[in-house]
Amino acid sequence: MSIHSTQRNKIHPYKFALYLSLAGLIMMFAALSSAYIVRQSQGNWLEFRLPQLFYVSTAFILMSSGSLIMTKKYFKAHKKKKYQFLLIVTFILGIGFLITQYYSWIAMYESGIDLKGNPAGSFVYALSILHAFHVLGGIAVLIVALYHAFTLKFEVTAKRILRLELTSTYWHFVDILWVYLLLFFILQR
């Protein structure tokens, strides 16, 4: 059924809906950031060094965004092999991000920052874990994209461009979100 044929708008409703969901996510992380600030201002706040691995994971997710940008470019340019390859690269970098996050938490724990301890540490755990869940959602979307890339006939259609754009919008969002969180942790200590 073609509900969307009525649209006279330039932006596709699905994209618009995605932007709205991202606005919701922004509110959620904004709320948690302000909870952090409010709690910090009440004192009894431990200062500690963030695990170095956080910077490695940041590199991973930034590179994954880069390769996703290239993926889209090659798809639009009808370069099937490169498109498939870069999609796999993106996926692997994404997994790399999650694994590094996991080891960052271990490193934090081993340096004496317990989840149950001072809220300064609990906040870092809670926010990065919540973020990791959102990356996990992104991984799921990438798996769907991979499935499409390798099972569907290679065709550059408006529908498939749209799908790819939705995927990458979300992925870039969780990427930027992580960069924001890291800067926030560094600046708000």
Added chain:
Amino acid sequence: MSTEVKNKELETIEVQTEELIEKHGFDDHFHDHHHGDKYQSGFFSKYVFSLDHKIIGRQFLITGMIWAIVGAAMSVIFRLQLGFPEANLEWLQPLLGKWIIVDNGIGTLSQEFYYALVTMHGTIIVFFVLTAGLSGTFSNLLIPLQIGARDMASPLMNMLSYWFFFLASCVMLFSLFLSTGPFAGGWVAYPPLSALPQASTGSGAGMTLWLVSLVLFVVSTLLGGINYITTVLNLRTKGMTLWKMPLTIWAFFVTAIIGLLSFPVLVAGFFLLMFDRSLGTSFYLSEIFIGGQALDHVGGSPILYQHLFWFLGHPEVYIIILPAMGIASEVLSVHSRKPIFGYRAMVYSIMAIAFLSFIVWAHHMFMAGVNPFLSNIFTIFTLIIAVPSAVKVFNWITTIYKGNIRFNSASLFAIGFVSMFISGGLTGIFLGNSVLDIQLHDTYFVVAHFHIVMGVSAFFGMFAGIYQWFPKMFGRFMNETLGRIHFWGTMIGAYVVFWPMHYLGMFGVPRRYYSFDTFDSFAGFDGINQFVTIGAIITFFVQLIFVVNFFYSIWNGRKMKSKNPYKANTLEWTTPIDTGHGNWPGKLPVVERWPYDYSKNGEDYVPQIIPLKEGEEEH
């Protein structure tokens, strides 16, 4: 005018409408694809896993009604205990089992379950009935119909929105039957009662299920809301500019935006709560001793939760009231045969209310130990909300003033809505003063305030909407006599129940108490409490008249004979009586004018699809 002539006249208008849509209609190539719509076959896909916004709206409505009955019955039970502590409640044992404690042949409601009932009553009515049941029903039913769209932007998301609500409902329902009872720490779920599983009977499994249910509920609300916003912005038919939208649509639209920006904050609050509950963190838990034993938690702040909760909590009350306002505006205009007074002012005040609702939340926390300077700022913002609210009230009254009012169930409930909103809004102004709130906070004055301004008003808006659009939903009318009995019973009943509570509150009688036996100062209020309880019981039974009327009329009500029984201007009345999926069988209607051309230039009404006459000015 004899009925025959009237019918003739109606028929001509309908034929003209048909021709107009055929001639000028907006071709979206829909009918090419429509045949053999694969979603329309079979009972399951048509009525259960339906993608049609009209069916989904009805699903929200019926689920909401079931919850309304459950939630209201709960209040009757705890009011019985409060009003008549000496009475024998043993007869409730088959229903409540061990929660009725029989001592010396006298059955009383257990204290734990009293709190559980109060908590569940609040949660159910606020979230399941007045959010999902109200917004879910009417946004779904009316957005596509009134903006001239075939369906929502994403029918699938829309269906999921209902089923997440259904799941949330199942989880909450299940929690009622736990051996330790459902959550019992108040609908706002403040820590530590909500954060320590061992804090009270309902704080363990009951609270866990409460959280799961509410998270599912938020998912439902967000899926719905995102869809409503996208649909309104992207799928309006040709000619339907934003300033030609009915106020119902404006209200649903802004409601959805508020929800989108505030519910995620609640989830953030819940997220930290879950950490505290299950992983031993101390976000909300400060040093606590239970039975002389210190717990591991140190340094948390329960106030933090209150901030996060009320950042949603206050916008939430406007999420509840704005759709009711939209419905009341539309119903009042149609049935007083007058254009809504101050259309743009109405829209701007909806927006102003929405904006202000985000910066007043701490008025719920004046007594929680927030900085008094902060309290002053929040007092000022809170009092400013009275301005757009007053603008709306003024405009409703001016709309019906000297109107040619048709009194029927829908318009009566809309007028009742205005009355209730005024009564409850005025007490808000007292509460908004942080100094007066020292006396009034957590007393029955607050209970009276929010029940009248939110509970009853929103129910009135919902009833007005149901009576008004019942024909659109079921092709039949509800019984008018029963509708009026329902209205007068509810109108009088609601004031009987909630008015006296103001006096209790001014004397400082605290809310949420099981018994006042140990307070000499509150000894004189037994009579008032009995009066309120009797009022509540009667009002509850009056609602059953509505329920009977509703279900009886679905199958046996007076049939709808013409498409546009109220002679209204909006687009939903240009669809066939039996509206299929896709709403308009042929082309989409094209909108030529705003929706409130009533009694204009000697014409009783001019539907939105009628082009402006030569030389005719837009409103």
